[in-house]
Each structure stands twice: as structure tokens, then as C-alpha cells.
Amino acid sequence: MYFLSDVEHKYLLHQLLPTAREVGVSKELRGWSWFQPPLKPYYGDVKLPMYAVSSKYCPTGRDVYLRNVENVRPKLGPKVALGKMFHGVVSDCLQAFLQRKSLDFETWWLKIRWDEIPEKPENVKEPSREVWKFVSKLCEARLAEVSSRQPYASEYDVIASALPFLVEHRISGELLGLSGILSLDCYDYLHAIMFDLKVNDERREWYRLSPVGYALVFESVHETPVDICCVVYLNVRKGKVSVQKDLFFADDELRQWWIEERDKKLEIVAERRDPGKPERSQCLESCMFFDACYG
Numbered sequence: 001m002y003f004l005s006d007v008e009h010k011y012l013l014h015q016l017l018p019t020a021r022e023v024g025v026s027k028e029l030r031g032w033s034w035f036q037p038p039l040k041p042y043y044g045d046v047k048l049p050m051y052a053v054s055s056k057y058c059p060t061g062r063d064v065y066l067r068n069v070e071n072v073r074p075k076l077g078p079k080v081a082l083g084k085m086f087h088g089v090v091s092d093c094l095q096a097f098l099q100r101k102s103l104d105f106e107t108w109w110l111k112i113r114w115d116e117i118p119e120k121p122e123n124v125k126e127p128s129r130e131v132w133k134f135v136s137k138l139c140e141a142r143l144a145e146v147s148s149r150q151p152y153a154s155e156y157d158v159i160a161s162a163l164p165f166l167v168e169h170r171i172s173g174e175l176l177g178l179s180g181i182l183s184l185d186c187y188d189y190l191h192a193i194m195f196d197l198k199v200n201d202e203r204r205e206w207y208r209l210s211p212v213g214y215a216l217v218f219e220s221v222h223e224t225p226v227d228i229c230c231v232v233y234l235n236v237r238k239g240k241v242s243v244q245k246d247l248f249f250a251d252d253e254l255r256q257w258w259i260e261e262r263d264k265k266l267e268i269v270a271e272r273r274d275p276g277k278p279e280r281s282q283c284l285e286s287c288m289f290f291d292a293c294y295g
């Protein structure tokens, strides 16, 4: 899932990294400059989750107002359910390999708390099984490959080299005006790539905001530069798993865009200001707050 193909690896080595080294990132846009503008949050008392800052499903940000000021509960649909399921499958399957736990899909399935998944189990079981099989096969192949190249390496070393991932890593975003209990999808610590998983086919430019936000948070806490980010688009169609990657340089422009979004959303909540609705045609009926806005 978070493994780069040969072509992606070439793109990383010969295009993205040379560009990142040549162009660089302005020092005031590194996460470790959190104590000064423009990264210093203006509204110090408000803390938001990453999805509130990085989501642009609602063009005006009214979803953030409804959820965080009016305390309206979002109406979760089947797309959200599939997203939750696939995130759970990918992270739990990877964690099992990382922690050398023996865990099969059926055992994992029995532990799901269905009150948190707004969908019937039978509608998501088979696609989830396919993703589990896919992730397991990738991990087994990578472990076998690294082990065959380094026959004297310990099991721990083989895992650390073959699966160099911090998965669902807990980190505080408080220095940047975010929640103190963020959880990032995956950080590859050997290649310094911040990954974000999307259960969707449709590419959107603003999906880049979330991994860029996590890169900034990581820099603010660990003071380590994170120049490369990747959105992983995961889907299952007719029983076949599809994975597409958007690998990119987290440059100044994207960092500034994320800061603008953060400042706009923090202001909405701190000032308790309803930003209003956009043109009706821009509101999808699948929006989690559609009933609250038009019901």
C-alpha cells in the first residue's frame, strides 16, 4: 500500500528529491518555526482536528462551523463507512506484521465495533477481505525479499528495513493550532515520506493538504524535514484492488495553502462566525451536513 513501485521510486530519486534540494523550503514555512508567523496560530485557544483544516468538501467551511460551533452531528453515509473500514484494514494488517502478531482476516473481522460503522457488515466484508489479502501479500513479499538479501539480519532488522513505517502514529498538533491527539496514516522513516490514505477514485488537488499538514506537524514536533508527501488512492472494483499514488514535493505554495485553510477555519470557530452557504449547485446531497443546511 505504502510501497513505491519501480517507476515511482525513479520519479522520487530523479525528479522530486533533486527539485526539493534545489528549490528548498523557506525556513519560516518549516514546522519547527511554529512560534512565529505565519505558522504561529493566531487563535491560541482553539484546536481543530486535521480533517477540519484540510477538508474542502464544503467550499465556505460551513461544515466546520456546524460541527464545532453549533455541535451538529454529521450524518455518516456508506462512503464514510467504506473509508473507515479500509483505513482499519490497512493499519491493522500492517501493525500485525510490524508487531509480529499472527492475525487473520476472520479473527480481525470479529473484533469490529459495528456501532462506529454506518453500514451493514455484508456490504463491506468482501472488499475489506480483498484489501487485507492485498496488504498481506505485499508485506510477505517485501519481508522475503529483504530477508533473502540479508541472511544474517535479525527478524527485527528485517522488519524495520522491509516495512519502514510508522502507522497510525500518535502525534500532537498543538503547536500549530491542531488537536493534541492526531493520528497520521503512515510515515516512511527511511525515505521520509508522509502518506495519506484516501478511499476514493477521484483525484482532487486539495487532498494534498492533509499530508502537507501532517508533514508540518511532524516537523514541529520532531524537527526533522519532511519534503515529500503522497496521497494513496485506494479502491476495490469488482473484487480487484486499485491503488494509485500522487507523490509530490511539499513546497512553499502547498504549505502556505494549508496555513491559509487553518487560519480560516480557526477564525470561524474562534469568532463563532457562520461563513454561510455557497451556491446551491456546489452542495452535494452526500454532504454530511446537507440536512442541517437544507433540511
Ligand code: SF4
Residues within 6 Å of the ligand: 057, 058, 059, 060, 061, 062, 063, 276, 277, 278, 282, 283, 284, 287, 288, 289, 290, 293, 294
Ligand atoms: S450542505 Fe453545502 S453549505 Fe452545508 S456544509 Fe455541506 S457543502 Fe457546506
